Amino acid sequence: MTAASIAKDLRAAIRSGTYKPGDRLPSEAALMSNYGVARMTARHGLSMLKDEGLTVTRHGSGVFVRSFEPIVRDTTGGKADGSSTVTAEIDETGAGLTVRTLAVTAEAEAPEKVRTTLGLAEGDKVTVRERLHLRERKPVLFATSYLPASIAAGTPIAAQEVGPGGTHARLTEAGHAPVRFREDVVGRMPTIEEIEELRIEPGTPVLSVTRTAFTEDGTPVEVSYVVLDAGEFMLRYDID
Amino acid sequence: MTAASIAKDLRAAIRSGTYKPGDRLPSEAALMSNYGVARMTARHGLSMLKDEGLTVTRHGSGVFVRSFEPIVRDTTGGKADGSSTVTAEIDETGAGLTVRTLAVTAEAEAPEKVRTTLGLAEGDKVTVRERLHLRERKPVLFATSYLPASIAAGTPIAAQEVGPGGTHARLTEAGHAPVRFREDVVGRMPTIEEIEELRIEPGTPVLSVTRTAFTEDGTPVEVSYVVLDAGEFMLRYDID
Numbered sequence: 001m002t003a004a005s006i007a008k009d010l011r012a013a014i015r016s017g018t019y020k021p022g023d024r025l026p027s028e029a030a031l032m033s034n035y036g037v038a039r040m041t042a043r044h045g046l047s048m049l050k051d052e053g054l055t056v057t058r059h060g061s062g063v064f065v066r067s068f069e070p071i072v073r074d075t076t077g078g079k080a081d082g083s084s085t086v087t088a089e090i091d092e093t094g095a096g097l098t099v100r101t102l103a104v105t106a107e108a109e110a111p112e113k114v115r116t117t118l119g120l121a122e123g124d125k126v127t128v129r130e131r132l133h134l135r136e137r138k139p140v141l142f143a144t145s146y147l148p149a150s151i152a153a154g155t156p157i158a159a160q161e162v163g164p165g166g167t168h169a170r171l172t173e174a175g176h177a178p179v180r181f182r183e184d185v186v187g188r189m190p191t192i193e194e195i196e197e198l199r200i201e202p203g204t205p206v207l208s209v210t211r212t213a214f215t216e217d218g219t220p221v222e223v224s225y226v227v228l229d230a231g232e233f234m235l236r237y238d239i240d
Numbered sequence: 241m242t243a244a245s246i247a248k249d250l251r252a253a254i255r256s257g258t259y260k261p262g263d264r265l266p267s268e269a270a271l272m273s274n275y276g277v278a279r280m281t282a283r284h285g286l287s288m289l290k291d292e293g294l295t296v297t298r299h300g301s302g303v304f305v306r307s308f309e310p311i312v313r314d315t316t317g318g319k320a321d322g323s324s325t326v327t328a329e330i331d332e333t334g335a336g337l338t339v340r341t342l343a344v345t346a347e348a349e350a351p352e353k354v355r356t357t358l359g360l361a362e363g364d365k366v367t368v369r370e371r372l373h374l375r376e377r378k379p380v381l382f383a384t385s386y387l388p389a390s391i392a393a394g395t396p397i398a399a400q401e402v403g404p405g406g407t408h409a410r411l412t413e414a415g416h417a418p419v420r421f422r423e424d425v426v427g428r429m430p431t432i433e434e435i436e437e438l439r440i441e442p443g444t445p446v447l448s449v450t451r452t453a454f455t456e457d458g459t460p461v462e463v464s465y466v467v468l469d470a471g472e473f474m475l476r477y478d479i480d
Contacts, residue, residue, distance in 0.1 A: 052429050053429035066373065070426065075479060114435075179480070182476065182477070183479065184312075184474050185425060185475040186449045186474050186475075187446070187470035188308075188445065189292050189443050189445065192292070203429050204429075205445030230426065230428060230445065233426070234424050235426075236425075238421070239317070239420065
């Protein structure tokens, strides 16, 4: 009996519903005894399922069938008060996410891709906001937003507390209401820093969303790079 | 020197641009000699990068830094003739995708999730279309669409060749014009069948899109389950 055969058996049992989401799989010891294999073989069989994203390991208590109960991030629509930031949208789901502002920089050098997206000249500064969203105590989303410092510096957007309605409410008050958004979504494996920052399970990709906000006349006023633990989210788009 | 240290060195060299997308990394033999390690250590170091999705292996020619040149799947908008199927949209990108209709079933049992989404009663039949999209000769997207057989059976939708404008053009002609769409996007690791079907590289997730089409009065007329090789696509949403 090989590790691959053990993985195949367990995979079939998960698909057929013998083991349901949240159920515990047989331990290494149980697999060793059931299949008459060495511990390394049993362990390798289990690790194959983990790499496929079918299971998660809770240390000390075993290997469980992954359950996917995603936070629905509903992006479209946007609210009447203009508060359609990622933050506001997610809070709408009632998922009880908390948002931690990690850092705000009033005036920073703009990375080249940001400069290009925002149509800035070399040397133009940007205001940068870095935020982490947590579901219960698990970090699930990391976002970095860049706005032209010519718009944002000296306003609450450059302060730790941006105030009710978020960045978009402040932009709207300042006459730069964001009314159109573009989201570019890719899926990829997390970097080692993202695995650490978002405490991502093995066998779990991230969704990487580049979100650009435009005013009525098509001027880009904000670009955000959002990295979401794909084990925690579903992105919903309603399109007319 | 451990495999992890070798991986760390190579990862840093990829990030700094010493090795650019498409460049070949040092061979196992070169790593063995540079670091004074056994073949298994060199191989393990390289395989860590592959699992992180940083590299791809071309058999016989080595390990290369992954280059991401995505097909932009632009979902929003939809065209005046109503041909906003996944097919039509992708063809708009000029990526030169070809579409292969794998199977069409005029009347089939509806899986429970399909019945729920389409608001069908138990026993109601569905028309099923399965399609594979290829970029050059690499399969990149697999889609299965379900429509109520009460609408689709006996029309070109239930035929191998659905005709110009695709399914949506036929629905429109039949008075069931799809005008609103919902897309639910998740990222996950591929199943072993998907790895085979789409020839997915190790360290590459899939994007799984559930797309539902509604008529003006909110009736769902089609639900499609679309699996995309995340190494090949970017999903673009423009939101007003």
